[in-house]
Amino acid sequence: MKQTLAKAQIEAEMTSRFGAVFKLGEKPPAQFLPSGVLEIDALTGGGLPRGAISEIVGATSSGRITLLLSVLAWATANNEICVLVDTSDSFDPASASNAQVDFNRLLWVRCGNSLERAFKATDLLLQSGGFGLVALNLADVAAKYTRRILSSWWFRFRRAIENTPTALVVVTPVACVRSCASVVLELKNEGAIWPVSRPLALQTSDTIQDRKQSANMRQLSLVSNSRSRPHQSSLLTHSHLMQSIDVGVNLAKPTSWTQGPARFSCVVRPE
Numbered sequence: 001m002k003q004t005l006a007k008a009q010i011e012a013e014m015t016s017r018f019g020a021v022f023k024l025g026e027k028p029p030a031q032f033l034p035s036g037v038l039e040i041d042a043l044t045g046g047g048l049p050r051g052a053i054s055e056i057v058g059a060t061s062s063g064r065i066t067l068l069l070s071v072l073a074w075a076t077a078n079n080e081i082c083v084l085v086d087t088s089d090s091f092d093p094a095s096a097s098n099a100q101v102d103f104n105r106l107l108w109v110r111c112g113n114s115l116e117r118a119f120k121a122t123d124l125l126l127q128s129g130g131f132g133l134v135a136l137n138l139a140d141v142a143a144k145y146t147r148r149i150l151s152s153w154w155f156r157f158r159r160a161i162e163n164t165p166t167a168l169v170v171v172t173p174v175a176c177v178r179s180c181a182s183v184v185l186e187l188k189n190e191g192a193i194w195p196v197s198r199p200l201a202l203q204t205s206d207t208i209q210d211r212k213q214s215a216n217m218r219q220l221s222l223v224s225n226s227r228s229r230p231h232q233s234s235l236l237t238h239s240h241l242m243q244s245i246d247v248g249v250n251l252a253k254p255t256s257w258t259q260g261p262a263r264f265s266c267v268v269r270p271e
Contacts, residue, residue, distance in 0.1 A: 033080070033133060033167040036070035044183055051161050053154065053168045055177045058187035064139055064171050067187065069099040071169060072135065076102035080132030083107045083125050087118040088140035115145060119153055126160040126168065134161075135169045143174040154180035 032046030041047045048054040048071065058064035073096075075082050082105060084091060089110050093103070109125075111117040115138075122136050138146055158180045161168055170177055175184060 031165065033071070034074050035067065036074035037067065040067075040185065048167045048169060049182050050165045050167045051163055052182035053158055053161075053170060053177055053180055054183040054185070055175060055181040056169060056171045056185045056187065057173070057175045058139075059173060059189075062187040062189045064187050065095075066099075067185070068135060068137070068169065068171055069096055069101060071133065072096065072101045072106065073099045075133045076105040079105070081105055081107075081130065082133040083109060083131050083135065085109045085111065085118050085122050085125070085134070085136045087111050087115060087136070087138055088113050090140045091137065115141060115149075119149075122168075123153075123156065123160070126157055126166065129164060129166065131166050133167050133169065135171070137171045138176075139171045139173060141173070146172050146174060146176045149176055151178060151180070154178065 031050045032041075032044070032048060033050055034041050034047035035044075056064050056067055072082055072084065077100065084106060086108060089112060091108060091110075096103070096106075109121050111121060118136065118138070122134065125131060125134055154177050157168055170181075175181075175186070177184070
């Protein structure tokens with residue numbers, strides 16, 4: 001009791017002499033940038049936290065780039081200025097266009113397979129500010145190199161964006177951001193799950209005869225605005241592709257745990 005009174009007296013004395021400069025302010029509630037996937041947003045309490053680092057971890061074909069495109073599509077559609085730092089020059093504009101990413105609000109930084117260039121570019125972008133989303137794509141960098149990344153880089157990045165509306169998303173083959181990440185999304189692919197069991201033909205026919213044969217078969221399309229306009233029940237959406245993916249979520253401040261593991265549902269949007 002005496003210690004509490006003494007602490008209160010000291011705080012009152014310091015406040016009377018120097019104002020509230022020594023008083024710790026209350027941290028405002030965390031703001032989030034939605035990922036575009038409802039199941040993930042429900043797990044993290046709203047999406048990817050702003051002013052913090054989120055890490056997407058997964059092997060090849062685990063859905064990591066699909067999730068990244070989903071985040072970029074939502075952010076650019078909601079007037080966020082975004083940056084993609086492409087370490088290995090593996091970004092596919094056609095896939096991004098199909099995912100409805102607005103290129104007028106996206107800055108694509110190509111680094112020519114140079115990890116050093118990628119980190120220096122990311123540092124300059126974060127220090128300059130003004131971006132709603134900065135994505136650092138290390139997906140195609142060998143795991144042995146990502147594990148060697150110095151922790152000082154991640155601390156520097158976290159310090160640069162704290163108390164800002166910028167969300168930093170890092171896509172990696174193995175977890176490497178460590179304690180500097182507020183959210184870690186680990187994606188694992190259990191195997192392909194197709195929407196129907198009937199024979200399906202991809203739109204790759206070149207000859208007239210092949211086109212006639214494929215016309216009698218149901219078509220697959222990853223986008224709803226395909227020229228072929230297939231029947232809605234035959235659309236292969238990103239939700240279908242992510243059905244077989246398990247997402248493990250490791251949460252740290254400022255987010256809080258809300259639900260169990262995420263499971264994705266198939267949603268076909270009408271034409």
